[in-house]
Amino acid sequence: MVPVAYYLILAAVLFCIGMTAFLIRRNVITMFMSIELMLNAVNLTFVAFSHMWHEVSGQIFVFFVMVVAAAESAVGLAIIIALFRSRRTLNVDHVNLMKN
Amino acid sequence: MTEFNTTWLWLIPALPFCGFLLNGTLGRKLPRAAVSAIALLFTLAPALIVADLWLFMKSAGAPLALAVGTKPWIAITGFQVNFAFAVDHLTLLMLSIVTGVGFLIHLYSAGYMAHEEGYWRFFAYLNLFMFFMLVLVLSSSFLLLFVGWEGVGLASYLLIGFYFTKDSAANAGKKAFIVNRIGDFGFLLAMFLIIAHYGSLGFNTVFEKVGASSMSGGYLTAICLLLVLGATGKSAQIPLYIWLPDAMEGPTPVSALIHAATMVTAGIYMVARCHVIFDRSPLALTVVACIGAATALLAALIALVQQDIKRVLAYSTVSQLGYMFMACGVGAYEAGIFHLMTHAFFKALLFLAAGSVIHALSGEQDMRVMGGLRKKIPVTFWTMTMGVFAIAGLPPLAGFFSKDEILYQAYIWDNPLAKLLWAVGLFTAFLTSFYMFRLWFKTFFGAPRFDEHHAAPHAHDDGQAHASHGVHESPAIMTVPLMVLALLSIIGGWVGVPLALGGHNEIEHFLGPVFNPNHVAEHVAMRGPEVGLATVSVLTAFLGLVVAWFFYYRKPGTASSLAAKVKPLYALLDHKFWVDEIYGVLIVSPLQMVSRFLLGGLVETGIVQGVPATAAGITRGAGAITRRMQSGNIRSYAGWLALGAAAVIAVVVFLH
Numbered sequence: 001m002v003p004v005a006y007y008l009i010l011a012a013v014l015f016c017i018g019m020t021a022f023l024i025r026r027n028v029i030t031m032f033m034s035i036e037l038m039l040n041a042v043n044l045t046f047v048a049f050s051h052m053w054h055e056v057s058g059q060i061f062v063f064f065v066m067v068v069a070a071a072e073s074a075v076g077l078a079i080i081i082a083l084f085r086s087r088r089t090l091n092v093d094h095v096n097l098m099k100n
Numbered sequence: 101m102t103e104f105n106t107t108w109l110w111l112i113p114a115l116p117f118c119g120f121l122l123n124g125t126l127g128r129k130l131p132r133a134a135v136s137a138i139a140l141l142f143t144l145a146p147a148l149i150v151a152d153l154w155l156f157m158k159s160a161g162a163p164l165a166l167a168v169g170t171k172p173w174i175a176i177t178g179f180q181v182n183f184a185f186a187v188d189h190l191t192l193l194m195l196s197i198v199t200g201v202g203f204l205i206h207l208y209s210a211g212y213m214a215h216e217e218g219y220w221r222f223f224a225y226l227n228l229f230m231f232f233m234l235v236l237v238l239s240s241s242f243l244l245l246f247v248g249w250e251g252v253g254l255a256s257y258l259l260i261g262f263y264f265t266k267d268s269a270a271n272a273g274k275k276a277f278i279v280n281r282i283g284d285f286g287f288l289l290a291m292f293l294i295i296a297h298y299g300s301l302g303f304n305t306v307f308e309k310v311g312a313s314s315m316s317g318g319y320l321t322a323i324c325l326l327l328v329l330g331a332t333g334k335s336a337q338i339p340l341y342i343w344l345p346d347a348m349e350g351p352t353p354v355s356a357l358i359h360a361a362t363m364v365t366a367g368i369y370m371v372a373r374c375h376v377i378f379d380r381s382p383l384a385l386t387v388v389a390c391i392g393a394a395t396a397l398l399a400a401l402i403a404l405v406q407q408d409i410k411r412v413l414a415y416s417t418v419s420q421l422g423y424m425f426m427a428c429g430v431g432a433y434e435a436g437i438f439h440l441m442t443h444a445f446f447k448a449l450l451f452l453a454a455g456s457v458i459h460a461l462s463g464e465q466d467m468r469v470m471g472g473l474r475k476k477i478p479v480t481f482w483t484m485t486m487g488v489f490a491i492a493g494l495p496p497l498a499g500f501f502s503k504d505e506i507l508y509q510a511y512i513w514d515n516p517l518a519k520l521l522w523a524v525g526l527f528t529a530f531l532t533s534f535y536m537f538r539l540w541f542k543t544f545f546g547a548p549r550f551d552e553h554h555a556a557p558h559a560h561d562d563g564q565a566h567a568s569h570g571v572h573e574s575p576a577i578m579t580v581p582l583m584v585l586a587l588l589s590i591i592g593g594w595v596g597v598p599l600a601l602g603g604h605n606e607i608e609h610f611l612g613p614v615f616n617p618n619h620v621a622e623h624v625a626m627r628g629p630e631v632g633l634a635t636v637s638v639l640t641a642f643l644g645l646v647v648a649w650f651f652y653y654r655k656p657g658t659a660s661s662l663a664a665k666v667k668p669l670y671a672l673l674d675h676k677f678w679v680d681e682i683y684g685v686l687i688v689s690p691l692q693m694v695s696r697f698l699l700g701g702l703v704e705t706g707i708v709q710g711v712p713a714t715a716a717g718i719t720r721g722a723g724a725i726t727r728r729m730q731s732g733n734i735r736s737y738a739g740w741l742a743l744g745a746a747a748v749i750a751v752v753v754f755l756h
Contacts, residue, residue, distance in 0.1 A: 019742055023735050092734060 283333015
């Protein structure tokens with residue numbers, strides 16, 4: 001049986017990749033994907049702990065997270081399309097109309 | 101008339117207040133006739149109510165005092181002040197003076213002010229003054245009296261500064277207001293002391309408690325002296341008389357009404373009203389008498405050399421108020437109030453007549469350019485003559501009886517100072533007679549010195565230039581009040597003819613219930629020297645007349661050559677004993693220094709402005725540092741978020 005630490009290390013690595021990508025990329029879709037990556041890293045820890053403690057509530061939590069993430073992607077993608085239509089760009093640094 | 105509806109008492113002050121509200125709010129849009137009609141109606145009506153009240157109080161079986169209104173006004177544990185009015189014979193007399201003379205002066209003003217800007221404002225203020233003055237005399241507690249007291253001060257301030265575009269008028273208004281504040285401070289402290297010792301401010305309660313206890317002196321003296329401080333402010337006595345001469349910057353009817361006939365007598369009224377307390381403090385009474393005598397003499401001396409016709413009258417008012425103070429001080433409150441009444445008649449008359457002279461000369465006030473006006477303005481001349489003879493104390497005019505009564509009472513006063521006070525009073529009577537006849541001769545006799553052609557653009561006391569149309573008599577609306585007041589100045593004294601001169605001294609009997617409720621003792625036995633004293637004072641008055649006649653009619657150059665001979669003395673009088681300057685050096689300048697450097701420099705710029713400035717600086721500095729975080733860049737927020745989360749984890753993992 002694989003020790004739980006492995007799962008956790010994998011999840012931490014995934015989370016850090018997602019976070020780094022979020023911080024350094026400028027493309028909205030890439031940033032969106034990195035958020036999903038971070039969410040899934042968290043999901044992984046949930047499942048790992050759930051498995052370790054033989055406790056099903058962690059897996060139910062994962063489903064909730066996935067549902068919310070799906071809804072969020074639907075709304076987010078819609079916003080991104082609207083944004084692209086009006087600004088012809090997906091670079092967040094150029095979307096600064098509300099600043100100043 | 102044996103019925104009187106006491107709710108009418110409320111109407112006496114309320115009606116002028118309505119007039120004030122009407123003229124104050126709508127007056128700007130109303131025609132002048134409507135404004136004066138409102139003002140006159142709302143002062144005539146209280147006069148009629150007072151007349152009705154008078155008939156009622158004089159009728160057989162009428163109570164000696166009426167009280168109305170016991171609605172609590174201020175009520176806290178253990179202390180209550182009622183919103184209440186009371187009328188006794190003293191109040192009745194004051195009410196008659198205020199409403200009667202007040203109405204006449206309103207009437208006169210309608211003519212005098214006819215060409216002035218701000219006509220509605222003038223009458224609104226005048227009605228406001230009437231309201232507060234009536235509250236003052238009607239009130240049955242110290243607190244309500246104080247409300248009236250402050251209110252008349254306000255009205256006085258507004259009216260002195262009526263020509264507010266003129267610096268001197270605005271400053272005179274401020275001076276009057278501030279000097280009065282000093283007096284009011286004393287009055288307030290006196291009220292606090294009364295509350296502390298008697299737990300009430302109602303006249304009846306306090307006076308009963310004072311009467312019931314057998315103490316004298318002690319804190320009663322403190323209360324009295326503080327009340328006297330208040331009275332010296334309002335009634336222009338030493339040391340606070342300096343505001344009254346400057347108050348002549350106001351329009352002449354205002355000088356007549358507020359600064360001669362009514363408001364300045366409030367201090368006398370208050371002392372007389374509180375006679376129960378004063379009777380218990382011989383020291384305070386002595387102080388009052390001495391202040392009165394000193395003021396009478398000082399002001400009369402200054403009046404000798406004034407060239408402005410209104411300033412002569414102003415100092416004369418201060419001097420006459422000194423007489424009233426002296427009368428109160430020697431315990432002869434009846435005589436003080438009697439003189440208050442006759443003075444209200446003849447001084448209002450003198451001021452209004454002076455106003456008529458000024459009006460006739462298109463705003464000229466300097467007596468040096470008057471002269472020979474006797475034939476040109478005969479009505480003014482004859483009415484003013486009555487006033488001059490009355491104030492000089494020539495029998496049988498009003499001033500003689502009241503002044504003589506005061507001198508007599510001072511003479512028989514049971515005090516080592518009595519003879520001194522009498523002598524000062526007598527000398528002042530001579531001075532009074534002299535400076536009044538000086539005014540009379542300089543204004544109405546001799547060669548005309550007024551150049552009509554140069555008068556047109558001459559600046560007016562009122563800051564306006566009257567249209568010059570030659571020396572002319574005033575219209576009837578101004579001369580009729582003059583005639584009525586002249587009549588009163590002649591006969592007003594006849595109610596106080598002393599027994600020794602074959603009279604009944606009705607005023608003393610009338611006011612007796614107020615001042616001596618227990619004994620009607622008439623010191624007939626002591627009336628012996630009265631005839632002699634009266635003779636002396638008449639001779640003194642004649643002496644003043646003769647000297648003035650010699651100086652200013654027979655040999656007009658005498659006065660100036662005499663002045664040149666005693667130059668230092670003349671300069672002393674001409675500069676009013678440098679009192680204003682002394683106050684300026686001793687009080688005003690240090691106060692301004694403190695204000696400018698301590699308050700202005702340290703407190704204002706250091707604390708008042710410094711503290712907020714420092715707080716703002718700190719906030720701004722902190723903001724300058726922290727606003728770098730709020731870049732608006734979403735990735736930097738995310739970075740901060742990550743850093744924060746990492747920090748939290750670090751704390752939880754490593755420090756827990």
